[in-house]
Amino acid sequence: MEDTHTLADDLYDIGCVKFGQFKLKSGLVSPIYIDLRLLVSHPVVLRRVAGAMAAKIAGDGQELPIQFDRLAAIPYAGLPIGVAVGLETGKPLIYPRKEVKDYGTAKLIEGEFRAGEVALLVDDLITKGTSKIESLKPLTDAGLLVKDVLVLIDREQGGQAELSTFGVTLHSVLTLSEILADLVRSNKLTGSQRDDVLAWIRSN
Amino acid sequence: MEDTHTLADDLYDIGCVKFGQFKLKSGLVSPIYIDLRLLVSHPVVLRRVAGAMAAKIAGDGQELPIQFDRLAAIPYAGLPIGVAVGLETGKPLIYPRKEVKDYGTAKLIEGEFRAGEVALLVDDLITKGTSKIESLKPLTDAGLLVKDVLVLIDREQGGQAELSTFGVTLHSVLTLSEILADLVRSNKLTGSQRDDVLAWIRSN
Numbered sequence: 020m021e022d023t024h025t026l027a028d029d030l031y032d033i034g035c036v037k038f039g040q041f042k043l044k045s046g047l048v049s050p051i052y053i054d055l056r057l058l059v060s061h062p063v064v065l066r067r068v069a070g071a072m073a074a075k076i077a078g079d080g081q082e083l084p085i086q087f088d089r090l091a092a093i094p095y096a097g098l099p100i101g102v103a104v105g106l107e108t109g110k111p112l113i114y115p116r117k118e119v120k121d122y123g124t125a126k127l128i129e130g131e132f133r134a135g136e137v138a139l140l141v142d143d144l145i146t147k148g149t150s151k152i153e154s155l156k157p158l159t160d161a162g163l164l165v166k167d168v169l170v171l172i173d174r175e176q177g178g179q180a181e182l183s184t185f186g187v188t189l190h191s192v193l194t195l196s197e198i199l200a201d202l203v204r205s206n207k208l209t210g211s212q213r214d215d216v217l218a219w220i221r222s223n
Numbered sequence: 224m225e226d227t228h229t230l231a232d233d234l235y236d237i238g239c240v241k242f243g244q245f246k247l248k249s250g251l252v253s254p255i256y257i258d259l260r261l262l263v264s265h266p267v268v269l270r271r272v273a274g275a276m277a278a279k280i281a282g283d284g285q286e287l288p289i290q291f292d293r294l295a296a297i298p299y300a301g302l303p304i305g306v307a308v309g310l311e312t313g314k315p316l317i318y319p320r321k322e323v324k325d326y327g328t329a330k331l332i333e334g335e336f337r338a339g340e341v342a343l344l345v346d347d348l349i350t351k352g353t354s355k356i357e358s359l360k361p362l363t364d365a366g367l368l369v370k371d372v373l374v375l376i377d378r379e380q381g382g383q384a385e386l387s388t389f390g391v392t393l394h395s396v397l398t399l400s401e402i403l404a405d406l407v408r409s410n411k412l413t414g415s416q417r418d419d420v421l422a423w424i425r426s427n
Contacts, residue, residue, distance in 0.1 A: 034335075056333040056334065057333075057334060057335060059305075059306060059309060059315070059316040059317065059318065059333065059334050060293070060315040060316060060317060060334040060335040060336075061315065061335075062309045062310050062312075062313050062314065062315065062316070063313065065306075065309070065310065066310055089264070094298065094299065094302075095298065095302075095318075095320065095333060098298075098299075098302055098303065098306075099302065099303075099306045099316075101263075102263060102269075102302075102303040102306040102307060103306060103310060105263060105266045105269070106266050106269065106270055106307060106310060108266075109266050109267065110266065111263070111264040111265065111266065112263040112264060112266070112303075113263065113264060114263065114299075116299065117321070129260040129261075129263065129299065130260065130261060130263050130264040131238075131261060131264040131265075132264075
């Protein structure tokens with residue numbers, strides 16, 4: 020029986036997940052680099068990602084479906100994912116701008132919504148959760164309620180705990196451990212490489 | 224026989240095309256306002272837009288198909304349209320960032336490409352074409368060739384002529400005249416309102 024080509028395999032194959040030595044903003048050198056902005060150049064994988072996120076939203080037959088009125092996505096990396104999930108689920112999308120236009124109908128948030136509606140924030144990944152909490156601010160300032168955040172990848176570096184202190188539930192399609200396990204299974208990573216990455220992730 | 228509900232009707236119904244008095248950045252007051260950023264909140268219409276753009280790319284049975292290697296979209300309004308067209312056609316997408324990150328793999332353009340490839344620029348609309356020409360710069364600076372631009376709406380205010388002076392061909396799904404004609408046919412606009420808008424467009 021042939022092995023299934025997992026979503027983790029897809030992400031590795033198109034270069035969204037790389038192993039090596041990557042210098043971070045902080046000066047630290049990371050053994051893994053995840054760049055989900057590449058997804059736009061691989062529409063077949065982007066569609067698979069949207070399908071996996073839609074399944075997660077529907078509860079995957081294991082959990083209750085996530086309840087919300089609108090999807091909200093964070094530019095840039097989150098916006099193409101949000102658009103793809105919107106097209107897949109038929110759910111309306113909104114997005115906060117990084118900068119505000121100074122003319123016309125100047126808006127902090129693009130798209131249609133009403134105060135009091137529940138927004139499901141979708142994004143590419145979560146690390147410690149601090150920037151995710153900052154991203155919630157324009158939405159909650161506009162009167163939206165955010166109870167759930169859905170990411171493609173949870174790097175398992177504290178994001179879930181950080182969100183929960185704000186009463187927000189994290190959902191992820193893949194955890195970093197799951198990705199590493201899948202890549203070891205498909206011989207793209209050795210067990211020892213996986214252990215090195217996990218050790219680094221846990222201590223940073 | 225029932226009238227067809229045109230794409231122009233859809234855009235009007237969801238508020239992407241509005242008539243009234245809208246103050247512009249320049250101080251001028253316009254009788255029409257087009258905001259295609261709302262499309263993300265209407266995935267069914269966004270999918271229809273992507274289908275219409277894909278048909279235009281394929282030549283619609285009337286023209287030769289547009290030849291290109293990658294789609295390129297301009298954030299913000301153009302990016303969701305580019306993502307939808309990428310998903311519809313299976314063509315890879317890239318996009319120039321409005322600002323450049325100062326860490327990690329700092330990039331002017333997100334997504335995968337090689338110098339020498341041909342990019343088809345997709346965007347929401349074109350007015351005079353000057354900002355479209357500016358948008359081409361990061362792409363051509365990166366070694367990409369841009370021979371064609373595809374927009375959803377051509378406001379017919381000189382964009383086509385401006386692009387052609389740079390050797391670039393403009394393609395549009397809808398011209399403003401076509402939208403106005405469709406809306407008059409579906410009784411959303413009177414003939415006299417249409418004439419007022421056209422007169423304003425032609426003199427600005």
